[in-house]
Amino acid sequence: MKRVFDGVFRDKNRLFTISFENGEYREWNPYHSKLAAAILNGLKTMPIKKGSHVLYLGAAQGNTPSFVSDIVGKQGYVICVEISEKAMEELIPLCERRENMVPVLGDANKPEGYSEYLEDIDVIYQDVAQPNQARILLKNTKYLKKGRYALLCIKARSVDVAKQPKKVFEEQIKELEKALQVMEIVNLEPFEKDHVLVVCRKL
DSSP: OEEEETTEEEETTEEEEEOTTTSSEEEEOTTTOHHHHHHHTTOOOOOOOTTOEEEEEOOTTSHHHHHHHHHHTTTOEEEEEEOOHHHHHHHHHHHHHOTTEEEEEOOTTOGGGGGGGOTTOSEEEEOOOOTTHHHHHHHHHTTSOTTOEEEEEEEHHHHOTTSOHHHHHHHHHHHHTTTEEEEEEEEOTTTSTTEEEEEEEEO
């Protein structure tokens, strides 16, 4: 087992974290998590680490947020923003088992609705299937201090199904560059089709 990042371990083509709940190795499936897919595809910049305060936009039922919870550990926390009340039915019990996860029913387009949680965020991670993905991230990074990081999963088909994914990625990244420094872009195939993970830093 080889440590690849703080709290993330690799055995050949399998990734693991150490479970917040029981302290055992827990396998992280890249077909179910875009962050795991990015790591296996060679991600170099991983700002999420032990003690990080993470704002997670688009938490859904909490699969990837739970692995982020493993990484940040008891010294960190994950603010899990999700707009779907149905998804919250599964997210809330998960957060009850993990003291470092906080469920927030909210719209990532309107960060003022959960701004009380945004005083000391180190990393924003966004996985939201909306056409204005870059704009949503920029609204939220207004609360981020200079030098801190944001990770955005761009889903080309959610932005514009008629355009070539490469063109969509270029347009979204150009939007990000208005306020952020793009550090790294990782294609997520074969785990996710027409997706990239973009790592940014606030200037």
